[in-house]
Amino acid sequence: MNTLLLGIGAWDPEPWRARFQAVLPGWQVVLPGEIFDRRAVRYAAAWKQPEGTFADLPLLDAIFSLGAGVDHLFKDRRLPEGVPVVRVVDPDLTTRMSEYVVMHCLMALRRVRVYDGFQRERKWIDLRDQPQASDIRVGLLGMGVLGQDAAAKLKTMGFQVAGWSRRDGVAMHHGAEGLDALVAASDILVAMMPLTADTAGILDAKLFSRLPKAEAIGGPVLINVGRGGLQNEADILAALESGTLGTAVLDVFQTEPLPEDSPLWSHPHVTVTPHNSAISSPPAIAAYVAAQIRAHMDGQPLVNVVDPAHGY
Amino acid sequence: MNTLLLGIGAWDPEPWRARFQAVLPGWQVVLPGEIFDRRAVRYAAAWKQPEGTFADLPLLDAIFSLGAGVDHLFKDRRLPEGVPVVRVVDPDLTTRMSEYVVMHCLMALRRVRVYDGFQRERKWIDLRDQPQASDIRVGLLGMGVLGQDAAAKLKTMGFQVAGWSRRDGVAMHHGAEGLDALVAASDILVAMMPLTADTAGILDAKLFSRLPKAEAIGGPVLINVGRGGLQNEADILAALESGTLGTAVLDVFQTEPLPEDSPLWSHPHVTVTPHNSAISSPPAIAAYVAAQIRAHMDGQPLVNVVDPAHGY
Numbered sequence: 001m002n003t004l005l006l007g008i009g010a011w012d013p014e015p016w017r018a019r020f021q022a023v024l025p026g027w028q029v030v031l032p033g034e035i036f037d038r039r040a041v042r043y044a045a046a047w048k049q050p051e052g053t054f055a056d057l058p059l060l061d062a063i064f065s066l067g068a069g070v071d072h073l074f075k076d077r078r079l080p081e082g083v084p085v086v087r088v089v090d091p092d093l094t095t096r097m098s099e100y101v102v103m104h105c106l107m108a109l110r111r112v113r114v115y116d117g118f119q120r121e122r123k124w125i126d127l128r129d130q131p132q133a134s135d136i137r138v139g140l141l142g143m144g145v146l147g148q149d150a151a152a153k154l155k156t157m158g159f160q161v162a163g164w165s166r167r168d169g170v171a172m173h174h175g176a177e178g179l180d181a182l183v184a185a186s187d188i189l190v191a192m193m194p195l196t197a198d199t200a201g202i203l204d205a206k207l208f209s210r211l212p213k214a215e216a217i218g219g220p221v222l223i224n225v226g227r228g229g230l231q232n233e234a235d236i237l238a239a240l241e242s243g244t245l246g247t248a249v250l251d252v253f254q255t256e257p258l259p260e261d262s263p264l265w266s267h268p269h270v271t272v273t274p275h276n277s278a279i280s281s282p283p284a285i286a287a288y289v290a291a292q293i294r295a296h297m298d299g300q301p302l303v304n305v306v307d308p309a310h311g312y
Numbered sequence: 313m314n315t316l317l318l319g320i321g322a323w324d325p326e327p328w329r330a331r332f333q334a335v336l337p338g339w340q341v342v343l344p345g346e347i348f349d350r351r352a353v354r355y356a357a358a359w360k361q362p363e364g365t366f367a368d369l370p371l372l373d374a375i376f377s378l379g380a381g382v383d384h385l386f387k388d389r390r391l392p393e394g395v396p397v398v399r400v401v402d403p404d405l406t407t408r409m410s411e412y413v414v415m416h417c418l419m420a421l422r423r424v425r426v427y428d429g430f431q432r433e434r435k436w437i438d439l440r441d442q443p444q445a446s447d448i449r450v451g452l453l454g455m456g457v458l459g460q461d462a463a464a465k466l467k468t469m470g471f472q473v474a475g476w477s478r479r480d481g482v483a484m485h486h487g488a489e490g491l492d493a494l495v496a497a498s499d500i501l502v503a504m505m506p507l508t509a510d511t512a513g514i515l516d517a518k519l520f521s522r523l524p525k526a527e528a529i530g531g532p533v534l535i536n537v538g539r540g541g542l543q544n545e546a547d548i549l550a551a552l553e554s555g556t557l558g559t560a561v562l563d564v565f566q567t568e569p570l571p572e573d574s575p576l577w578s579h580p581h582v583t584v585t586p587h588n589s590a591i592s593s594p595p596a597i598a599a600y601v602a603a604q605i606r607a608h609m610d611g612q613p614l615v616n617v618v619d620p621a622h623g624y
Contacts, residue, residue: 095444096442098469099421099469100422102414103419106418107415107419107424112415112419116583119585120578122572122578124568124569124586125586126586126591127588130408132404132408132411132593133407133411134407153469157414157465158411256436265431265434266432273431274430275438276439276442281444
């Protein structure tokens, strides 16, 4: 019997089992602690699987990450070599990420937090010299499926948009020099790239020091919707203190949930959201994985396979 | 000498005179109290002009409103009959209005005010069942240049969009029955229409009672970026109290500036902004008016002429 193994360490796996049963009728969907024929497992799906979950599965054809990130998967030192790892980048997740990114760029442009303060004080104050979107440069770090969708929508809203990717290709900037150039020309910097050995801690004091002054929007804005491991939170707080950064919008953190004593919670120029910038609806993810499994069994190649050398 | 008369009752007119001098070299730009040849006045520009400013100008060809609205102009009982009144609808104003509308629709969708509250309490809470934009219906009242631009951008972000206009044509709904149908199918209702005898007070208890429950976003949302005269503020407060309305985002008010004792300032589900959803930059407005004047003197027809029967 065709078998899908669910390696889920972060959430209750039972709703996921039910979702996959619904979209893979006739399949057996199993969890690590259960008794099943390990030779029947053709596919696996994972979110923060326990170490070794996917070892000793001789006929495993692919492992699907139940989200766009895969760093959690590669923490497993017993991950089988040579088995393709596939990222889920479904249109639902992409749409939600762009909602969040476009919204926070607009909120920075239109100074929502400043006007909120005026409202609290019952003050009818119109800031003069409101820039329009075309005056503001948004730099996107990461120009994969998510980055490209956000870029197109930001352009529709009128923003100047540039992107950087570590690999050549789609983006205007690439490589280390390209990164410096992009940062220097970004009033709003949006981190959307994967967490890898090369990107860990990249959002640090050195990078912030290259940002422009962005006076029209009260100082440069950092939006991190990638991974908490990209950012140095002490450096973010220092940069906000010194004025090197004007605002930070953080959906991800070095430790999640963000500890209750983190000064980020109460900083007047920080927006904290609970890593939900782009939660795919679980049924959409299950449907996406099932569609890929069916296509693969029909001889089609897998889509969004991770390059192990790059880690994304 | 070609003369432009500036009838400005709301702001300091001198910066406007300087702007028009810059874009109409060789012209004389005059203010109502000054001495000038009334037969030399070919064009006038106005924002809340003193009563009678434009009387006794025998060769006046057109009056330009220095903004998209013209209700302020028609309050003048001595406005000369038969002289075309032209609305300024420059791309700058349109872009800014769409920034505001798309941003507040996204903020309603993504429950920004709810997450702000969680942040204040240092609570890492992810609301379940976050809808995506395509689950939410935005209804636009007013489908002129501004409404059409906002509609296109809202669609790009994924929202379901429908519009209503009192005149036939561009919109899906029109007339009184069309209005009822649109309101009943709008999770977010955006008022962008002009203030006329027919639209005064249209945003009232009766209209709110037709809104859907819109539970996915905490109740239906009203965004008014048109005119304060469209809304009944007592009815808005009562509807928020009863839950008929979930949220109100108001850029315009029955009395502006909004009086300090208005309960709207401190209502937890109301966002107040100081009538700045779409302030055109004054240089952009002056350039727009100058371009129309030049084209008109070259024999081209005026653009965005107000129909006096409709008042917009």
